Amino acid sequence: xxxxxxxxxxxxxxxxxxxxxxxxxxxxxxxxxxxxxxxxxxxxxxxxxxxxxxxxxxxxxxxxxxxxxxxxxxxxxxxxxxxxxxxxxxxxxxxxxxxxxxxxxxxxxxxxxxxxxxxxxxxxxxxxxxxxxxxxxxxxxxxxxxxxxxxxxxxxxxxxxxxxxxxxxxx
Numbered sequence: 001x002x003x004x005x006x007x008x009x010x011x012x013x014x015x016x017x018x019x020x021x022x023x024x025x026x027x028x029x030x031x032x033x034x035x036x037x038x039x040x041x042x043x044x045x046x047x048x049x050x051x052x053x054x055x056x057x058x059x060x061x062x063x064x065x066x067x068x069x070x071x072x073x074x075x076x077x078x079x080x081x082x083x084x085x086x087x088x089x090x091x092x093x094x095x096x097x098x099x100x101x102x103x104x105x106x107x108x109x110x111x112x113x114x115x116x117x118x119x120x121x122x123x124x125x126x127x128x129x130x131x132x133x134x135x136x137x138x139x140x141x142x143x144x145x146x147x148x149x150x151x152x153x154x155x156x157x158x159x160x161x162x163x164x165x166x167x168x169x170x171x
Contacts, residue, residue, distance in 0.1 A: 007034065007070040015054035015062040015081070023066055024048055027077075034070060039128050042108045043068065043077055046126050049101035050079035053124070058083040070130060074110075078125035086114050086122060 009030045013019045024044045031040050047066060054064045064081040089102045105112050105126050112126035 009068050011066040013064060013066070015051045015058065015064050017055065020048055020051045020055070023051060027066070027068060030068060031075075036070070036075065036130055038131055039075055042128055043075065045108055046077055046105050046128075047079065049104055050077075050124050053087060053101055054079060054081045054083075057085070057087070058121075059085075073130050073132060075128045075130050076125055077128070078115075078123045080117070080121060080123040082121040084116065084119060084121055086116060087124060 009026075011023055011026055013023060024047065027043055027047055028040045031037065031043060051064070051066070055062055058064070058081045061082060064079055067076075067078045067080070069076050087102055089106070102112070108128075109126035110129055112124070115123040115125065117123065
């Protein structure tokens with residue numbers, strides 16, 4: 001299911017390899033609509049790494065929620081799953097084929113973090129600076145769109161609020 005009021009988009013999914021590419025395309029299309037083309041590669045890489053971590057490590061299931069939200073001049077991307085175990089950044093060698101996801105996210109983002117939600121799991125998030133020209137654009141809700149499961153509807157625009165912590169990470 002996708003909900004998309006103004007500058008916020010949520011995708012709920014089971015983190016399977018076949019779905020990760022679909023979510024990358026959804027995120028890319030949403031950022032294109034918001035005129036944030038310069039952020040597409042970084043956001044797609046980050047969400048791919050976070051979803052891959054859910055696929056490989058999350059228990060008891062692979063269900064998760066991806067949120068992207070544009071507030072002022074900051075794009076926040078978060079992935080929430082049901083596993084309360086917190087991720088750790090590993091040192092990896094040049095020949096390692098895994099264990100680099102959080103390091104990549106740290107390298108391409110302005111900042112990142114983890115918000116524990118107790119028995120409900122956690123949210124791992126990262127932020128990217130939005131180009132100022134994109135932020136000044138008027139907000140128009142999308143009326144039609146498609147998900148991997150079918151069409152979605154748009155809610156009325158919501159005025160963004162500035163908070164110290166990314167608002168896509170909620171407890």
